[in-house]
Amino acid sequence: MEIALSLHKSQTPLLGSSCPGNLSPLGRSFASKVRHYWSRPFSRICCSSMERRLKPRPKKIGNVERQVTVLEDSQIRKTSSSGICCQIEKLVLYNRYREAMELFEILELGYDGSDVGGRTYDALVSACVGLRSIRGVKRVYNYMINSGFEPDLFVMNRFLFMHVKCGLMLEARNLFDEMPERDTVSWMTMIGGLVDSRKFSEAFRLFLCMWEEFNDGGSRTFATMIRASAGLGLVQVGRQIHSCALKRGVGDDNFVSCALIDMYGKCGSIDDAHFVFDQMPEKTTVGWNSIIATYALHGYSEEALSLYYGMRDSGAAIDHFTISIVIRICARLASLEYAKQAHAALVRHGYGTDIVANTALVDFYSKWGRMENAQHVFNRMSCKNIISWNALIAGYGNHGQGEEAVEMFEQMLQEGMIPNHVTFLAVLSACSYSGLSERGWEIFHSMSRDHKVKPRAMHYACMIELLGREGLLDEACALIRSSPFQPTKNMWAALLTACRMNENLELGKLAAEKLYGMEPEKLCNYVVLLNLYNSCGKLKEAAGVLQTLKRKGLRMLSACSWIEIKKQPYAFLCGDKSHSQRKEIYEKVDNLMVEISRHDYVEENETLLPDVNEEEQRILKYHSEKLAIAFGLINTPHWTPLQITQGHRVCGDCHNAIKLIAKVTGREIVIRDASRFHHFRNGSCSCGDYW
């Protein structure tokens, strides 16, 4: 049996700064464990180009106030239109877009625009792009058309850019098609816009046309097309462009390299990504960020964190991207200590107001049930978006505070934020976890009625779970039948769980069969049915399920739980005897068991632990989560909550035991298991004993 691992015992990170690729064997094996158990990749939903932040225009030196003299209203009325144009150009130079647009309104109202030139339109484009103002785009463009100004290629390109950046792709396309002449900039502006709006195939089509016409493209072209292949997930296409870029001698270009790292990373070729990174003549901040994000994306959280330390030592500048990624990694590793450091770094480097990093922090604290901290960070954020709200609402829901989740949801509506499908998922599951079924139904019905968000299959799965918790299996079935979708695996899984909780064999078998058809390789489906048979006393059928598993060659995995103490993660296997503190740990478990047996604890042998092999079932008393908890209790002060991560679902026996352990020790214990968070507090769990 493998030993509990203790990582980076010395304070030095896992790997040296000079060679980020070489992990210590310990790091490797821990990482492979993490990956093994927690390999769900983060889904990436690309932000729309609208939401992307603008790169700030380089600031000009000098005192803005002194150089831009803002005219009084009375003066402006007397000024000629060329004077106003001059003012607009100056204001834009100093990023004062709003004022520039106010002046434009004066032009619009009082002048025909006959002497407004290309430079002013150029400035107005910058203002519209800076403000992301769709209305502004249309006004400026119409004004130009009406004034009879004939734009040259440069100005046309700028107008094209303006439409693309403001998300007006149809208008941009019309503009592009009607342009009398087009250069590579026009093409790349259009193609870049298509990539931003995730129309990758169309981008490639245009790229091929452009290639035919010009047979030319600089490093920017390649970087964009690499991003397009990343979006399509086609590593072969990406490779072709890579070799093309090499042939043209721009393989070393910073932007090309960064795009390549990202592309190989997203396509799953981490080695290739690392190779490109190693080849970079100068490792820039973006390069580091990309490689760190790649490792993080594939669950190599330890390596990613080590790379971050390598980056710090290398002297590369840490930016808000870096810190956002690191916080996200901490959320995975449940590493409060590292997260605190990252939080501090965020403030120290002057990114304390960055919305992404702060949202990642809210998410981090929410995930681990530190709702006071999450709320605190949230309250201090000067600007919040829907993602920030969603993270907070989901946090309350996941940790059993359904009322607060609903309250935040309502506050969000009051502040005029438009909820999206993720918001509803968070608030509906919160209602379900906390048994607020009436409220849940109200919100479910209000989705399409009041908020124009069509319920997706996941929302239906959520409502099925809600019904299942109330034991309303017939209604759950009816909901599946009446849903506008083909029933999805999530819906059947919710029904199967409901059947296990309510011991409904007939329906359970049906749901299980449907699931087997959809995901025959997924172990936990079989285990849920197995547990259902066991709890109904159908031992013969249960054995049959085990036979099926053997026939399909599906093996139960070793359950592993890990906990972080003083920045070091420790992993435990079931019945693990390898840790140097094993004596204390086992004594602690034994003592705890004795103590909780005074509080109505009865050892339960019926349930099989999902995803765990048979031998391990027999040592119920020493399941990995119990060992991790004992270890945590020994090694942390009594006011610290314990945070445990594991890839398997908690078994019924552990769940009961941990509730009581939380009660007798007065500790908060948070377990993130394969399906959800369990927040144990004073004898009860946030999941409401339903999982």
Added chain:
DNA sequence: CTACTCGGGG
């Protein structure tokens, strides 16, 4: 005048 990296269910 156009490029690269970050945030929310499952």
